[in-house]
Amino acid sequence: RTEFSLYIGHLEETEMKLREAIKPISYLKAHASDILREIADSDKTYVITQNGEAKAVVQGVESYEQTQETLAL
Numbered sequence: 001r002t003e004f005s006l007y008i009g010h011l012e013e014t015e016m017k018l019r020e021a022i023k024p025i026s027y028l029k030a031h032a033s034d035i036l037r038e039i040a041d042s043d044k045t046y047v048i049t050q051n052g053e054a055k056a057v058v059q060g061v062e063s064y065e066q067t068q069e070t071l072a073l
Helices: 003-021 025-030 032-042 061-072
Strands: 022-024 046-050 053-058
Touching (some): 003 046, 022 025, 025 046
Antiparallel strands (some): 046 053
16 A cells, blocks of 8 residues: 555544544433543543534543643653
8 A cells, every 4th residue: 555545544544433432412421431431441532512513522531641741742
């Protein structure tokens, strides 16, 4: 595969993961403990929507700390 097709493949994987991680606030309300367990077990991040708009990101503390450390560099 070419460099371009590898990049496109990575974008498609990222897009699929992002689509799976977008949840409405009603899902968060109904499945809060499941979401927290999944975040702790797999370091997953969720984008929470309200009225179809992204409003919040829910991620584990370790992931958040890593992000902050990376941004500080």
